[in-house]
Amino acid sequence: MTSNLKNINEKIRTAEEKSGRNEGDVTLVAVSKVHVAETIRPVLEAGQRIFGENRVQEAAEKWPAMKEDFDDVVLHLIGPLQTNKVRQAIHLFDVIETVDRPKLARALARIFKEENKYCDVYVQVNTGMENQKAGINPEDADEFIALCRDELGLNVTGVMCIPPFDEDPTDHFKLLKSIADRNNIEIISMGMSGDFEKAIEHGATHVRVGTAVFGKRPGY
Numbered sequence: 363m364t365s366n367l368k369n370i371n372e373k374i375r376t377a378e379e380k381s382g383r384n385e386g387d388v389t390l391v392a393v394s395k396v397h398v399a400e401t402i403r404p405v406l407e408a409g410q411r412i413f414g415e416n417r418v419q420e421a422a423e424k425w426p427a428m429k430e431d432f433d434d435v436v437l438h439l440i441g442p443l444q445t446n447k448v449r450q451a452i453h454l455f456d457v458i459e460t461v462d463r464p465k466l467a468r469a470l471a472r473i474f475k476e477e478n479k480y481c482d483v484y485v486q487v488n489t490g491m492e493n494q495k496a497g498i499n500p501e502d503a504d505e506f507i508a509l510c511r512d513e514l515g516l517n518v519t520g521v522m523c524i525p526p527f528d529e530d531p532t533d534h535f536k537l538l539k540s541i542a543d544r545n546n547i548e549i550i551s552m553g554m555s556g557d558f559e560k561a562i563e564h565g566a567t568h569v570r571v572g573t574a575v576f577g578k579r580p581g582y
């Protein structure tokens with residue numbers, strides 16, 4: 363696992379260089395979903411601090427103990443968030459990457475205030491307009507981002523997408539980058555184990571890499 367981490371970080375640096383980005387422009391979010399603490403701890407010990415989880419309940423079971431030992435861990439929620447889990451989620455996660463509908467945005471705004479605990483949020487865009495997939499449709503993204511920022515006061519620092527699995531992701535990466543640029547959003551979360559180098563070429567600032575760091579997920 364530790365050698366995987368080193369390998370990925372080297373590939374990220376090479377991709378940064380190749381695409382004319384500055385060294386360190388791109389942040390690795392190590393996706394530790396499904397993996398147990400014994401698998402995650404060596405990666406923490408090797409220096410990785412930014413992790414992604416896709417389920418609130420799973421993160422609540424795994425991370426508090428690890429956070430006690432590594433108090434500078436930064437956790438990103440990268441899976442769908444139900445409004446009834448918002449209160450729990452905002453105490454566990456530093457960044458919510460999957461804000462994709464007004465109802466959720468309103469719940470976050472309200473509960474941030476109630477709890478006096480604020481997270482950065484990314485707007486998830488369904489670049490492939492897939493029916494079953496989460497995310498705001500691309501043509502509604504500008505309006506939704508404006509709602510989040512101007513009306514609800516959310517700190518929208520990023521956008522994220524999960525391109526359709528069976529397509530070349532290039533056009534999806536370009537689309538997400540264009541939405542970020544015209545909304546003055548700096549963080550672009552795109553690219554996974556199979557395509558993070560391509561995502562960096564197209565402007566990713568954050569890549570979410572699971573399998574290439576931790577190996578195959580158990581049970582998958």
Ligand SMILES: *Cc1c(COP(=O)(O)O)cnc(C)c1O
Binds near residue numbers: 574
């Ligand atoms: C699981 C997951 C990843 C990581 O996928 P890998 O192919 O294992 O790198 C990235 N983003 C999201 C939203 C995920 O759910």
